[in-house]
Amino acid sequence: MKPAEQSSCFDNEASRIERVRAHAEPAMRVDAPPRRRSAAKSWLKAIALTARPETQPHHLFADIVQDWARLQPDRPALLGHGQSFTYRELADRINRYAHWARGLGLHAGGTVCLLMPNRPDYLACWLGISSVGGTVALINTRLVGPSLAHCIDVAHADHLILAPECADAFDSARPHLHGVPKCWTFGAGGSGHDLDAALAAFEPRPLPPAERGDVTIDQRALLIYTSGTTGLPKAANVSHRRVLAWGGWFAGLTDASIDDRLYDCLPLHHSVGGVAAPCSMLFAGGSVVIAEKFSAGRFWDDVERFDCTVFQYIGELCRYLLKAPASQQEARHRLRLAVGNGLRGDIWETFAGRFAIPQIIEFYAATEGNFSLFNVDGKPGAVGRIPPVLAHRFPAAIIKVDADSGSPVRNTDGLCIACAPGETGEAVGRIGGAGRDGWGFEGYTDPAETARKILRDVFAAGDAWLRTGDLMMRDEHGYLHFIDRMGDTFRWKGENVATSEVNDTITDCPGILDASTYGVEVSGTDGRAGMVALVVKPDFDFGVFREHLSRRLPPYAIPAFVRLCPSLEMTDTFRKKKQRLIREAFDPSVVDDPLFFRDAATGDYHSIDPSVFTRIIEGAIRL
Template identity: 60%
Template sequence: MNIQARPATDDALQTRRAQPSVAKSWLKAIEITARVEQEPRRLLATVVDEWAAVAPNSPAIVSDRDSYSYAELARRINRYARWALENGVGIGDVVCLLMSNRPDYVAAWLGITKVGGVVALINTQLVGASLAHCIDIARPGHIIVGEEFVDAWESARAHLGAAPRIWLHGETSGDKALDQALAALDSAALTPQEQRDVGIDDLALLIYTSGTTGLPKAARVTHRRVMGWAGWFAGLTDAAPDDRMYNCLPIYHSVGGVVATGSMLMAGGSVVIAEKFSASRFWDDIIRWDCTLFQYIGELCRYLLQAPPSDGDTRHRLRLCCGNGLRGEIWEPFQARFAIPRILEFYASTEGNFSLYNVEGKPGAIGRIPSFLAHRFPAAIVKFDVETGGPLRDENGLCIRCARGETGEAIGRIGEARDSGGRFEGYTNDSETEKKVLRDVFAAGDAWFRTGDLMRLDDKGFFHFVDRIGDTFRWKGENVAASEVAETIAACPGVIDASVYGVSVPHTDGRAGMAALVVDERFDLAALHRHLAERLPAYARPVFIRIQAALQITGTFKQNKQDLIRDGFDPVVVSDPLYLGDATAAGYVVLDEPLHRRIAAGTLRL
């Protein structure tokens, strides 16, 4: 189907470009999500059916590759549902999905989950043993592999514990050809005999953690969670049928795959799916598709801000961008340069049991919990001991709440099974699930979810992200928050990007700070030293500097620091330029092999 742009009228768009009242945003989200509890058999696939009935020709999902109206998407979902039924996929049975960003990806998981199947959304960047690990922990009976990932699949086969049946998406013939199997199936609404008793408490998806601190874990995502994410974001973004969401994020992840797509489908709007993010093509796409919203994550906004200015920077008709990970130091420059009327920053994790939303648009904050919603988002910040990796406890063995302005670990109270405000659905591995549960927190017998994130609460009640536990390290008897140091470094002229981490040094306690930098021709090492000396205490300034051509990031724009930590600061191991902070020289000096030997022997004091 050739779906044309369906722009909002100028008057309607101008009205909705204006900042809505905070109360209105919350009330709309509450109204939408309340229906989730009232209709426990209504799934996201059901919502698509509803829109197909009232607006069959309206665009649901569009892309350069292919597109679906709501009626076409509903029919495609029904084909996938029948494919699952025909191939013996029962309620709770798993199908893995290894496919690139495209409309049929969404149709596949909506269809399979409509009849009770569970779809594991596999990271398309994985190969070999890592890919096999993610497949094995899902225990699938089937795997759908896009034709572009056949080589990746082959690289994993030798490492698999058990081999699921493979279906090739894009193949037109043969017993593995999924397209051929789907074409033979009816696309009409499911008959009563075909329908399964699937509700919001049934498992829908397995979505994997990023694997930046070890092998990925598969988080369990129920239909309740899918509908909740879709509903909250449809309400808080004030989404409507004339909206178009630009989504260039990987749809194997919860933000790109469920939040961005689900919120638009919930509202009857359109999702524009790009196969991947491109800073040079981003604004052309926004303008070409006449998008009114876009979803960001991690460093995407920084990459856009680093791109050369162009005429397309402000020729769009965006009214809002929504996402998480927009650093405080680039918030206002980003919003000003690209004329973004409203930014909705939020905090959430795939497995987490509470979310935060910065509805007010306060730069640098990740959200605030209104008093009337405290029962839906039961969060607290407790004092944290970096050395033990756990919370500090008082003389009664209970955790200690942080004061305003004090940094600690954010935790969420785990509620009853039907309490949508505090549900923790865990991972496929029970032992990994238990590691995330903190018990006897404020009272004997209570249980709270550990986010693994350090935060602080300001005097206005806004939460601010400080660092990931594990990224924070201890040096010279002080705690160093890697993300705060990275933000300070990134503000130095000539620094394009920075990754900060702690490295072990022989004959010393704690971990010394090290920064891997990507720089341009403006960068000056002496200027960096002065910049840091003026802004950071001595213990927080990086001891070691590594200059790289590019930082290693995950598909969801998170920095992958494990290889950097493993490499350390040995010039024999690291071919990139290395530098050491030298107090006597009042600057950074080249770290060569003789200097490294002195550090390793403990004869050079850092």
Template identity: 60%
Template sequence: MTVQAAAAIRSNDAAPARPSVAKSWLNAIEITARIEREPERLLCDTVAEWEMRTPNAHALLSERERFSYAELARRIDGYARWALAQGIGKGVTVALLMPNRPDYLAIWLGITKVGGVVALLNTQLTGSSLAHCIDVAAPNHIIVAKELSGAYDSSTQHLATAPRLWLHGDDDAEVGLSDALAIANDDPLTAAERPAVTVDDTALLIYTSGTTGLPKAARVSHRRVMSWAGWFTGLIGATSDDRIYDCLPIYHSVGGVVATGSLLMAGGSVVIAEKFSARRFWDDIVRYDCTLFQYIGELCRYLVQAPSGSNETRHRLRLACGNGLRGDVWEAFQARFAIPRILEFYASTEGNFSLYNVEGEPGAIGRLPSFLAHRFPAALVKFDFETGLPVRDEQGRCIRCARGEAGEAIGRIGEAERGGGRFEGYTRDGESERKMLRDVFAPGDAWFRTGDLMLQDAKGFFRFVDRIGDTFRWKGENVAASEVADTLAACPGVIDASVYGVSVPNHDGRAGMAALVTEETFDLAALHRYLATRLPAYARPLFLRLRQALDLTGTFKQAKQTLIAEGFDPSVVGDPLYVADITTGGYVALDAPLFSRIARGAFRL
């Protein structure tokens, strides 16, 4: 396999791959091949292996705590024994609501070691939104950090399920986790104690808003965890000497599995920041002597726009890895901060293929080398915005896009063995079926719909164009317009609401905007307070447009394309416009001078 892959790399595509590129692919192939040879080896086992080799080396570090490999291995086994004592075994779900910290990793690694499934809850959610995500997972237990107990309390009146609550970090609580954990010893689990768990068992539930509707819980098997970690370990060339800076939410697949798993697999160190701070970023990179960091594109843009700092080029970074780095930010980011190499990629939590820009082509999200096309079968098909579906020909088959033509990216759903093209779906089968296309190019075939528009350039690189449907991305988070509209419609004084994303100069993604039909009693200040208790900050509409009525299509669907095109420019829009003002803590009238400030980037959003 490795020899054949090497030969394929040397003869692949028009231009020969640089040695470093070839080595990256070979490393990833060799690492992930081990998954098939050792299906009972999980990520927790790689930690135990490094504990034997380098017990005192740092595994996880943060401001509040740090674990060596020996300490992390003991912590994992402590949580595993706690789980067994509570009857948590294969298929039993535990929800986890906790900010970024090393113990977060120890918790889910320990619970999943004995077959439990851990649902990673978004820490920005409250009330009914949080309750929905808990109910989707239907957990038997929930672990809640002390500082997030208020958020959990706000959800309980909306819950249909009744998980057993365990408070983390509150030693005085009657339902505290500390006392229960203290009873369970942290010696290595014996073979007799440990249930049989393989890579094909479910490990995590990670939430994604997808392209429509409320957040969905995607099933993530141990195979996917090991595959994500293995591919990135190889592609970034991670070693035990590396230290990665991770300031992304670790309830997400990138921040919580890719960044952390790739370094734990390599025996390196993970620095976990509680949240991203542009002011503190470079100081942290230098203080922790990081060699790698994980980004999302919005983070890079924030750093480019931030004032210069003394540490921004005094680092030892050798590579930045992430997704969503726009072409117009890429080169400025790399040059200003002296980043030797950028590895951009494309993937989704529930998706069945990935793209990797190993060559460092600015603005591209990756490409599929010919020798790996069978492992990650992907295609771009023509898309009809009127129907919201791919275009089909006279025979009922989808139509592939030509080079340079934008279409929806889809991935062929393959057999379970070897992991190629696997689609593990969501907790609710109906939602899984809605993400699938059937009879695409041949009778009986099935493909996963990404909901993303892409095009492929002349070199074979894929380039991201836009999201399909109502979902838009803001502040690094996918926002489901229907969920926001439902929340708005329940606010006193709101008759009807249409939610969509609009482009904002000098900002990545699309900001939320809502067109509202309101009663005479409608109160803007009350709306702002209402949304603050029901939606996370990134999902609250940044712009408002008050209308007499909403336009509908012939099939009585909301017509949004004109609204999106007109945006929030008062010279184009005749309706009253408002924008959320951080300084006043409410919505303020949006006039021409204020629009000019927003367009220049002089108004903080």
């Protein structure tokens, strides 16, 4: 479409867009049949969009927003309950952040930590700072104490942007910091420097190339944290190239357009909620509705109010919606697509049927990963497949691993063994150069952590593949199915929980002699809930335990179940044996030790007897 044709298209919808932007009333509903592009056309569109960066190495994502601001200045870009930006306003805000970052010298590769809840300004902030060469570390707002301090420390940041809502969390981390960065807060009442006043001092004009500097798509834009398989969160390097690739692939495969409005209630500090989802819409000139957090009670009200056509999900979110009472709003939407990950096959069709979702695109990706999978065909339960014609661009494989050690199984030549259809193994992606023979691996801030993720001599001497740490299975039709995480890490409430970090926190609690943390399956939920087996002193107090964990761990990492044991079994190498504990879980009919569950409302732990166990597995007790 030519610019003149685009402008005409934008002008024709000006009145509807203005009503949405002002939030005065729901947008005009257009009862048109939902569009659904074929899988082949979706792949072709995604390839075309992601080819652009190769010909424009200095054209960053902030420039894409600037392009749309010239073409459709008054169309809404980001919408929220308390703040909204048109494309012109978003571009202006990005430019102010760019001028501010340039003034601080961040163009030379400095880092800023961003600790802010979901809101439209979140994207303006990192887009502006990264556009002049700075790196923005996206910090999980649910972290507290030592975990939060660790994330700030590994970023080696000189500056921290701190929202007022996160001030208490930051105060809990201060005593554990190796160095306290310069704090910038919104408004004069905060404990840091007034960021609003600093931004207001700059004009919202774009920086000329000479001032912006020689920033290319291969430079680092973000640090996004991932638990990985062990230890504290790791900071993954994310280049401008990856930001553009995520936005382009999602825009192409979801057939995003200027007519779309995506509902995003996922955390903006995550790669999907904060980069892939919003950037797909901004790439296409559409709009993004940013909710502060997911609420089952408000979800359909928001979808109808903002006239959304797409929403981003994780599997647990879908289960929450299915468990919620039926409402009139859930049938009055104009959604054409739900896109996300973790929607298991057992609820896929029920979810699509109840809420009349015409199309679901399940995908698989990892922040630091070098390949993605997209289930564009809508096969229930699959995370996707790689079309044979694109196998050279996405060289991925599933290899056999030892169930106990997690080490790859090798043949007599010392090479790995590919799994046959129906066999479960670890997914790996070949490390290459920008899609020619596999995608690169940008690694973490810690070189040692980066090296641990690389597997060599996989299918040929000297080759290198990225270990995902994810168990998958390929069916006879070529579709891949996610099975579970390898190692000690488990996924709960959409978050990866590293048992070593949780266990270290627990053993610091008064009254505890030893602990072993693991994840257990709970009927009717996705992922695994945290459970800890404790060996305690006579003076152990659950009240002290509860308060200790609430100060040190985010809510999703606090164990949902506790087992009090006289001792813990150890291997010959002094590793705790967990398999029996995992198998027995929290069932009092097979466990003689005292068992307890955590009340989600109060944080208190209560005893589990057979009747309580039944209520938990039936979903009557919320974890």
